[in-house]
Structures are given as C-alpha cells and as structure tokens.
Amino acid sequence: MDVEPATVIHAYGIVCSEAGFDVPDAGIGGAGVALLDAGPVSGVFSILPETAYGAAAWTEHAEDAAWLARVATQHQAVLADVVRDTDVLPLRLPAMYRDEVHLHRMLEAEAPLFRAALESLHDHLEWSVHLYLVGEPDAPAGDHPTTGREYLRQRAEAVSQRHLARVKREHSVRDAYASLADLSRQSVANPPQDSALSGRPEPMLLNSAHLVCRKHERLFFTAVEETAARLAPLGITVEVTGPWPPYNFVELGVEHLESQP
Amino acid sequence: MTSNTPQGPVFSGNREPASQNLADVLERVLDKGIVVVGDIQVRLLDIELLTIKIRLMVASVDRAREMGISWWENDPFVSGIEDGREDGADGLERRVRELEQRLGDGESKARHGR
Numbered sequence: 001m002d003v004e005p006a007t008v009i010h011a012y013g014i015v016c017s018e019a020g021f022d023v024p025d026a027g028i029g030g031a032g033v034a035l036l037d038a039g040p041v042s043g044v045f046s047i048l049p050e051t052a053y054g055a056a057a058w059t060e061h062a063e064d065a066a067w068l069a070r071v072a073t074q075h076q077a078v079l080a081d082v083v084r085d086t087d088v089l090p091l092r093l094p095a096m097y098r099d100e101v102h103l104h105r106m107l108e109a110e111a112p113l114f115r116a117a118l119e120s121l122h123d124h125l126e127w128s129v130h131l132y133l134v135g136e137p138d139a140p141a142g143d144h145p146t147t148g149r150e151y152l153r154q155r156a157e158a159v160s161q162r163h164l165a166r167v168k169r170e171h172s173v174r175d176a177y178a179s180l181a182d183l184s185r186q187s188v189a190n191p192p193q194d195s196a197l198s199g200r201p202e203p204m205l206l207n208s209a210h211l212v213c214r215k216h217e218r219l220f221f222t223a224v225e226e227t228a229a230r231l232a233p234l235g236i237t238v239e240v241t242g243p244w245p246p247y248n249f250v251e252l253g254v255e256h257l258e259s260q261p
Numbered sequence: 262m263t264s265n266t267p268q269g270p271v272f273s274g275n276r277e278p279a280s281q282n283l284a285d286v287l288e289r290v291l292d293k294g295i296v297v298v299g300d301i302q303v304r305l306l307d308i309e310l311l312t313i314k315i316r317l318m319v320a321s322v323d324r325a326r327e328m329g330i331s332w333w334e335n336d337p338f339v340s341g342i343e344d345g346r347e348d349g350a351d352g353l354e355r356r357v358r359e360l361e362q363r364l365g366d367g368e369s370k371a372r373h374g375r
Contacts, residue, residue, distance in 0.1 A: 068287070068291070069283055069287065072286050072287055072290040073283070073286055075290055076286050076289070076290055089294075089295050090289070090290075090293075090294040090295065091294055091295050091296075092290065092291065092293060092294035093291055093294075117295075190288065193285075193288065194284070197283055197284035197287065198283075198284040199283065199284075244285075247289035247290075247294045248293050250293075250295045
C-alpha cells in the first residue's frame, strides 16, 4: 500500500557534481534548494509540500495562468542563479519526484547522457533575441489628389509601397537572424510570441534563441548592436534577454550525442 | 517604456519581473528543456496537454500569418531545426497522438515495473 507522501521533490536542473557554485537560497514557494549527488551528475532540487505542488495541485492549476507563471518564474529564477556560475541542464516542468530515492535513481540511470550533454554544452549560454516592429517608416506625402483618378493612383502606389516595405523588412529580419547565427554555435527561430503574454503590443518579427559561448559573448553583443543600427531605419527594434540556461538546445545536445557511435 | 523610436538593443536580465519576460519564461520552462519521465509524470497528461495550449498561446501564428510573416514555418535555414516547431491544428493533433502514445508507454512500463 502506497502512503501518499506529504512532500514531493521538485527538480530544477542537472549539473556536473564537481561544479563549484553557490546553491541558491530559495526556490519555489520560498523552499530551500539543495543538491543531490548521483556520481558524475547532481540534481538541483527542492522539497515542496505535496498539497501545494503535487500532481493534484498541478492538475487543479492546469488552467491557472497566474499560478503557472509564478511557479515557472521561480523555477527559472533558481536556474538563472545557477547558470551564472556553471553549466546546467534545465528541466521542463513539471519535473516532480516522489522522494530523493526516486530522483537519485533517475539521475543515476541517465548520468552518462546528462554528463555528455553537459560536456557538449560546456561554457555555452542561451540568449534570446526579439525583433519588434515599432513603427512604419513614414510614407512620402504625395500632393493632395485633385481628381478621382489621381486619388486611385496614389492609393495603388501606397499599397505597392507597403508591399515593398514588407518584403524589405522580411529580408532584413532574415539577414539579422543569419548574422547572429553566424556568431552562435546553434540558433533557432521560434514562432513569435503573442502580445497577451509578451505584454508588448507591437508585432514581433523574430523570436530567436542563440547558443553562444561565454568567450564569444562580446562579439555576439557587438553584432546585436550593429543589427539594431541596421534595423532602426526600418522601424524595427531589437531586444535581448538572458543569459538563459540552454533550454532551446538541450534536445539538440541529446540528439547530437545519440548520433555518436 | 512605449517610445515609438527604435533604439539600440535592450538588454534585460532574466531575473527582472518585467511582464515582457513572462512569455520567454513560459515558452522555455513549459515547452523546452529536458523531459525526464519522472515517477509522477505519468499521471500528468493534463499538464502536457496544457503546455500545448500555452504553446499555442505563446505563438500567435495566425496573427503573424495575417501580417505575412510566416517564413519560419518552411524555411529550414531560418528555423534552424527540421522539426520546424509546427503549430496549428495539424501540429496539435500530432502532438496529442505522441502524448497518448507516450502515456501508453509509461503505463506499460509502470506495469512491467511492478
């Protein structure tokens, strides 16, 4: 007979066991954060009350955007602390274990894969690049139309101008992505985010993530600044967030490893 | 800051509680990162389905299409990886099938494990 435990283990991520870093003070819900050593790799985890963060709680809050946002933000805050000092493989939520024994068993079973992924991603961080269309370039003001024909001609011209502007914008966005990808070990363009979540009313033209070596960060930022300067006349603004743990690249890391003989 | 003048790149630390980062956090924490089948995860199909909803919410594909920016969908160079992060009805159905299959696998594994 299983006795329903009063606590669950929440795992944040996986690090090399010999990595030196300060374990963050507080995790989800203010719980303490600890390390579970499983040989070559260790898990970063918290012990959380089952009633508040167990499977039932997840199911109950499945549609509760505020709850999810809080848990996701607190999970990410722990990883943001860790990734400042060392490499970490971020876990997708919900990452929940019955107890330390179960987490230890999982870490031990997957240790060679995790270890190889950590080594393959060593010294690389993820940066997020967002391009927003903040304003259309001003259309040249034509003379006030004096005839219907003139009005239609001007209107057709405006439509074609807008089309040209869109094509030009699209090329510029591709070029921007390509030039940043050149300085990244790996890059991915994700679908744009909805303004309801991003909190930004402007259309997002690019939502990319870049895996950048710590050594190449300065080069990457210089390229971002150059890109921003090129895009500004087109009404496009550039935003960078990070550093993130390599969320977008851990699957690639694992695939890469699996393809090795 | 709602200036209409494009400026240089804005660097935001990801610890900032600014709302502009919530989409970044959700899209990563609920839709990316390592998936390890935890011992409790098998019971959490609801959550996996939910993350699909969030992904659809995060990615406002229809709106982007209206604007004519859908190039990431079929441009392997730009999308970088071949699975293309498809969305919309087809992608959703495919993902649901995968999840059902995975749930089936998890259950059979759990049975074998007894």
